Amino acid sequence: MYELLERVNSPEDIKGFSIGQLRQLCGEIREYMVECCAVNPGHLGSSLGAVELIVALHYIYNTPKDKLVFDVGHQAYAHKIITGRREIFRKNRTREGISGFPRRDESPYDAFGTGHSSTSISAALGFAEAARITGSGEKAVAIIGDGALTGGLAWEGLNNAGSSKANLLVILNDNNISIDQNIGALHDYLLQITTHPVYNRVKNKIWHSLGEGKTRDWVQKRVIDTKSNLVRGSGGALFESLGFRYFGPVDGNDLEQLTATLERLNNLQGPRLLHIHTRKGCGYAPAEADPTTWHAPGRFDAATGERIKTVYPADRYQDVFGEVLEDLARQDDRIVGVTPAMASGCGMSRFGAAFPDRFFDVGIEEGHAVTFSAGLAAAGLKPFCNIYSSFSQRAYDNIIHDIALQNLPVVLCFDRAGLVGEDGATHHGCYDMAAYRSIPGVVIAAPRNELELKNLLFTGTNLTGGPLIIRYPRGMGEGVQWRKAIYKSVPLGQGEKLMEGRKVAILGIGPVVNRALAAAKRHKADYWDGPSVYDMRFVKPLDTGILEEAGKCKAIITVEDGSLKGGLFGAVCEYFAGREDAPIIKGVGIPDRYMAQDTQKNQLADCGLDEESLYELLLGMMKNL
Ligand SMILES: Cc1ncc(C[n+]2csc(CCOP(=O)(O)OP(=O)(O)O)c2C)c(N)n1
Numbered sequence: 001m002y003e004l005l006e007r008v009n010s011p012e013d014i015k016g017f018s019i020g021q022l023r024q025l026c027g028e029i030r031e032y033m034v035e036c037c038a039v040n041p042g043h044l045g046s047s048l049g050a051v052e053l054i055v056a057l058h059y060i061y062n063t064p065k066d067k068l069v070f071d072v073g074h075q076a077y078a079h080k081i082i083t084g085r086r087e088i089f090r091k092n093r094t095r096e097g098i099s100g101f102p103r104r105d106e107s108p109y110d111a112f113g114t115g116h117s118s119t120s121i122s123a124a125l126g127f128a129e130a131a132r133i134t135g136s137g138e139k140a141v142a143i144i145g146d147g148a149l150t151g152g153l154a155w156e157g158l159n160n161a162g163s164s165k166a167n168l169l170v171i172l173n174d175n176n177i178s179i180d181q182n183i184g185a186l187h188d189y190l191l192q193i194t195t196h197p198v199y200n201r202v203k204n205k206i207w208h209s210l211g212e213g214k215t216r217d218w219v220q221k222r223v224i225d226t227k228s229n230l231v232r233g234s235g236g237a238l239f240e241s242l243g244f245r246y247f248g249p250v251d252g253n254d255l256e257q258l259t260a261t262l263e264r265l266n267n268l269q270g271p272r273l274l275h276i277h278t279r280k281g282c283g284y285a286p287a288e289a290d291p292t293t294w295h296a297p298g299r300f301d302a303a304t305g306e307r308i309k310t311v312y313p314a315d316r317y318q319d320v321f322g323e324v325l326e327d328l329a330r331q332d333d334r335i336v337g338v339t340p341a342m343a344s345g346c347g348m349s350r351f352g353a354a355f356p357d358r359f360f361d362v363g364i365e366e367g368h369a370v371t372f373s374a375g376l377a378a379a380g381l382k383p384f385c386n387i388y389s390s391f392s393q394r395a396y397d398n399i400i401h402d403i404a405l406q407n408l409p410v411v412l413c414f415d416r417a418g419l420v421g422e423d424g425a426t427h428h429g430c431y432d433m434a435a436y437r438s439i440p441g442v443v444i445a446a447p448r449n450e451l452e453l454k455n456l457l458f459t460g461t462n463l464t465g466g467p468l469i470i471r472y473p474r475g476m477g478e479g480v481q482w483r484k485a486i487y488k489s490v491p492l493g494q495g496e497k498l499m500e501g502r503k504v505a506i507l508g509i510g511p512v513v514n515r516a517l518a519a520a521k522r523h524k525a526d527y528w529d530g531p532s533v534y535d536m537r538f539v540k541p542l543d544t545g546i547l548e549e550a551g552k553c554k555a556i557i558t559v560e561d562g563s564l565k566g567g568l569f570g571a572v573c574e575y576f577a578g579r580e581d582a583p584i585i586k587g588v589g590i591p592d593r594y595m596a597q598d599t600q601k602n603q604l605a606d607c608g609l610d611e612e613s614l615y616e617l618l619l620g621m622m623k624n625l
Pocket of ligand 1: 045046074115117144145146148149175177178179280341342366391
């Protein structure tokens with residue numbers, strides 16, 4: 001079925017292929033990717049678009065000696081498939097399988113681990129400078145998308161590389177879309193280059209009319225090497241002004257053009273940028289037609305392209321966020337929404353549609369999103385800035401320096417807090433409570449259900465100073481009624497007692513408190529004896545009334561879907577530190593290690609955060625106290 005692909009176990013196996021065979025291989029890789037992703041979902045759209053690029057790179061370069069550094073890494077499926085991971089790719093993003101992103105410990109071909117955006121240029125520059133110093137002769141290539149290029153880190157890399165002598169090739173894989181529509185001045189600039197009518201008309205005409213051979217080779221050289229007025233006039237000046245030699249744009253789904261161009265560029269020295277234009281979802285019609293949905297489409301019928309929709313028995317936290325923000329904004333025109341390129345993922349798209357003037361998709365720029373929100377707040381508006389918890393790590397200093405230190409009322413909504421499942425180690429939102437808890441003036445809350453999220457968002461509309469962080473997980477809530485409930489403000493730092501008991505007090509935060517409550521109720525039903533259960537709601541400030549009450553028990557169990565070190569467990573230990581009457585404190589949470597791809601359910605169970613594990617823990621503790 002996969003005539004050529006089945007013969008490819010490493011890039012060595014494609015070196016002798018003709019252009020025709022390489023083209024056939026690309027087709028087979030696409031088909032295989034679609035077949036696998038239909039039953040085992042992943043980042044299909046970007047990977048479909050980058051097939052020719054990846055095949056051409058492995059064909060021209062001497063990998064793994066030469067280093068291919070992918071940005072984000074979600075476009076690298078073809079790379080995985082042709083570097084010895086063809087069969088295991090069927091188990092992409094699963095516990096028994098491989099990571100959905102490049103990982104250094106997974107393959108020698110994965111030069112640099114990734115998952116977060118905009119790192120490739122800096123990392124590849126590191127490889128290039130190392131090669132210069134050691135004289136290893138290894139080449140370094142950064143492969144970065146137009147979305148990832150909106151990230152400030154990418155520009156720090158360009159700035160540094162452009163003034164260096166590094167033998168670095170940056171390939172700008174421009175498909176004119178991020179997850180949602182790409183935005184911003186850079187996007188407009190790139191669009192202007194790739195759509196420049198004169199340039200494209202002339203270039204394509206020349207290319208396709210010449211046929212293969214020396215003449216075409218000569219023209220290719222002129223068009224891409226000489227940086228003629230055509231190229232210059234149509235753009236690239238921005239990159240040239242940063243010290244790069246700019247080439248392109250080239251059709252990145254045209255294998256022949258691409259291999260010829262890469263071959264030529266491979267023989268040049270210094271910092272070079274090749275601008276290619278690809279189609280996200282290329283070769284699979286449904287994905288080409290709707291690239292945002294097909295960025296990560298979930299399961300689907302490969303033959304028809306019909307998506308198999310997950311039916312959630314409860315609303316998702318993202319639905320609650322989106323609806324409530326829109327509703328609150330109808331009542332208060334000072335509310336504004338900020339997202340660093342995750343509008344549809346976090347549920348802010350509907351707010352954007354309803355209030356386009358008060359909606360800001362700022363690109364993949366978490367640090368900027370935070371400082372921009374600080375500016376909005378300083379000017380008297382009420383920004384709700386939604387960032388995925390793990391990506392917020394990019395904005396740590398901005399949260400301190402630009403928001404907290406200036407006591408500005410910004411609501412930071414951290415989506416995908418806790419364990420995220422299949423995206424794995426790079427995407428878990430486990431450090432937020434531990435990291436941000438140490439910042440003076442920050443309030444950190446985690447709702448245990450949809451209604452609590454609604455009320456916390458409402459609370460955020462009336463901040464008198466300082467930031468409020470609301471962290472909540474990916475996916476489904478608890479199924480509680482929230483839509484028709486009247487808004488209630490949550491007093492900052494106030495928790496709630498959920499169950500009266502003895503001997504042991506469970507102090508939980510976030511939705512995992514519901515698992516603890518279920519375990520406690522079960523224990524009580526089984527043994528006529530159960531622990532007290534509290535929803536702390538805030539990891540900062542802590543509800544000291546609850547702590548004092550809980551401290552009268554023999555033991556406290558803290559339960560959180562965040563890093564045990566420094567999180568709620570750390571906070572409770574600090575509170576009781578040095579006290580002679582301190583209870584035994586046991587923490588259940590995310591351990592001090594990186595957790596790989598798996599289902600969210602398995603990951604929670606691995607951390608002892610499922611009902612069964614909590615019941616077992618309770619059983620042991622209640623018995624022995
Ligand atoms: C720091 C960070 N913020 C946000 C994301 C989420 N994210 C993953 S891919 C992506 C879009 C990237 O667009 P582009 O580079 O153009 O690649 P494409 O998907 O279009 O191939 C975003 C926003 C991320 N991975 N890292």
